[in-house]
Amino acid sequence: AIRMTQSPSSFSASTGDRVTITCRASQGISSYLAWYQQKPGKAPKLLIYAASTLQSGVPSRFSGSGSGTDFTLTISCLQSEDFATYYCQQYYSYPSITFGQGTRLEIK
Amino acid sequence: EVQLVESGGGLVQPGGSLRLSCAASGFTVSSNYMSWVRQAPGKGLEWVSVIYSGGSTYYADSVKGRFTISRDNSKNTLYLQMNSLRAEDTAVYYCARDPSTSGSYGGWFDPWGQGTLVTVSS
Numbered sequence: 001a002i003r004m005t006q007s008p009s010s011f012s013a014s015t016g017d018r019v020t021i022t023c024r025a026s027q028g029i030s031s032y033l034a035w036y037q038q039k040p041g042k043a044p045k046l047l048i049y050a051a052s053t054l055q056s057g058v059p060s061r062f063s064g065s066g067s068g069t070d071f072t073l074t075i076s077c078l079q080s081e082d083f084a085t086y087y088c089q090q091y092y093s094y095p096s097i098t099f100g101q102g103t104r105l106e107i108k
Numbered sequence: 109e110v111q112l113v114e115s116g117g118g119l120v121q122p123g124g125s126l127r128l129s130c131a132a133s134g135f136t137v138s139s140n141y142m143s144w145v146r147q148a149p150g151k152g153l154e155w156v157s158v159i160y161s162g163g164s165t166y167y168a169d170s171v172k173g174r175f176t177i178s179r180d181n182s183k184n185t186l187y188l189q190m191n192s193l194r195a196e197d198t199a200v201y202y203c204a205r206d207p208s209t210s211g212s213y214g215g216w217f218d219p220w221g222q223g224t225l226v227t228v229s230s
Contacts, residue, residue: 034216036153043202043220044153055218087153091215095166097143097155 002026002093006086006100012108017078021103023071023088032092035064035073038102039084047086048073083107110134110219112203117224124193124228130186130203130221138181141206141213144188146199147223156201157188161211171197193228200225 003026013019023033031051036044046055048064051071061076075082088100116128128144144156157167157177165177176189186203200223208214 032215036217043222044217045220046216046218049214049216089153089216091213094213094215095155095158096168097215099153099155102152 001096002029002090002098004088004090004098004100006088006103008103009101010104010106012106013078014108015078015080019075019078019105021073021086021088021105023066023073023100025069025071025090025092028068029090029092031067032090032094033064033066033071034089034091035062036087036089037082037084038087044087080107110205112205112219112221114201114203114221114224117201117226119227119229120193121230122194122228125189125191126193126226128188128190128201128203128224128226130188132184132186132205135205136181137179137184137186139209141208142177142179142186143204143206143217144177144186145202145204145217145220146197147202148196148199151199154199158206159186160213190226193226195228198226198228 005024007022033051035048038044047058052064063074085102085104087102111133113131120126143158159165159177174192178187202220202223204217204220207218
């Protein structure tokens, strides 16, 4: 199975900061990568698919990049509602989909 | 509005069975690839099973032979039959739609249901 590793596992930041979360695949997955945001007690919400395509309705401060094994999710100017846990997900080996372990973003 | 609503979770003893339901509105379940994804308490996300629009089904190794995914087109509802439940199956179970309309998969999930909690304990 393809293993997805996110870094960092958790960190704190302040509103207005620019933050970057990294996701690394154990083998090349082209651009078959999605990003989700999850808030406590809620279902995950799709942010980005195909590594860099912003889902409709998602604010433009979110962006994704990368291909092959290394990917990033960037939030250009943190807002209070962005403090949450973020997951990457590969679908290169569909239907054997795998997720990263999550990155928890907390308020500094 | 596209929406998914799960039900059927609860407390069950090890070795027991449970059937989860996922009622869809705003789209046709049989026209999309539909998955179940679970999340153990305080843990990350784990894909469990998918049913293709054509009816093919696939499972994670951790549930293969114990869980069965199905759908009722007349009720526009997705199901997950869970047998021989183990403590490690304790999780919130989400149903999720693959939004691709190409007749094949996209690979990502949108939307997700609100989740239903399954607790396996004696």
